[in-house]
Structure formats: C-alpha cells, structure tokens
Amino acid sequence: MAATEHARRVTSSDIIDRLLQALTRTGSDHSSVEISKNAQGRTQFKVSVRTSEDAPTIDEARLEAQRQYDALAAKYDAAEPEGGK
Numbered sequence: 001m002a003a004t005e006h007a008r009r010v011t012s013s014d015i016i017d018r019l020l021q022a023l024t025r026t027g028s029d030h031s032s033v034e035i036s037k038n039a040q041g042r043t044q045f046k047v048s049v050r051t052s053e054d055a056p057t058i059d060e061a062r063l064e065a066q067r068q069y070d071a072l073a074a075k076y077d078a079a080e081p082e083g084g085k
Contacts, residue, residue, distance in 0.1 A: 033068060035076075043076040045069070 034046040049055060049065040 031064075033072070035072070045072045045076070047072070 031049045031052070032046075033048075036044050038044050047065045047068045049061045049068065051058060051061050055061040055064045
C-alpha cells in the first residue's frame with residue numbers, strides 16, 4: 001500500500017479544534033427571526049433557519065423557514081391597514 005493510500009488519522013489536535021469551533025459559535029449559527037418596521041410603517045421580517053436536530057437537512061430547514069415566514073406574513077399583513085400605516 002502506497003503512502004498516499006493511507007487514510008488520515010484524526011489527531012487529538014483535530015478533536016480539540018472541532019470542540020473549540022463548536023463552543024465558539026456565534027448567534028448567527030442558530031435559527032432566528034427578526035421583525036422590524038420600514039419607513040412606510042409596514043412590518044418586515046427575516047427568518048433564518050439553520051440545520052439542526054429538528055431540521056437535519058437543507059430541505060427540512062427550508063420548509064421550516066417557509067412555515068415561519070408564512071405564519072408571520074398572515075399575522076402582520078392582516079393586522080396592517082391597506083397602504084401601510
């Protein structure tokens with residue numbers, strides 16, 4: 001077996017690096033919802049869903065983001081009068 005055919009072994013340094021990366025994740029690594037008003041007084045929202053145990057694939061995260069967005073749109077669009085304010 002040639003030297004290039006050997007699988008690279010995971011070292012203790014690799015494990016420590018991975019643990020440190022997991023511990024130092026920022027808030028942007030989590031799902032979030034932002035709600036604000038624009039200059040016309042209309043509600044705007046941004047939904048960000050990350051893959052997780054609840055949504056392990058990109059497709060499942062996308063579907064969850066769409067569910068959240070639709071719920072916000074139904075709530076806030078219905079609550080605002082025509083024309084903004």
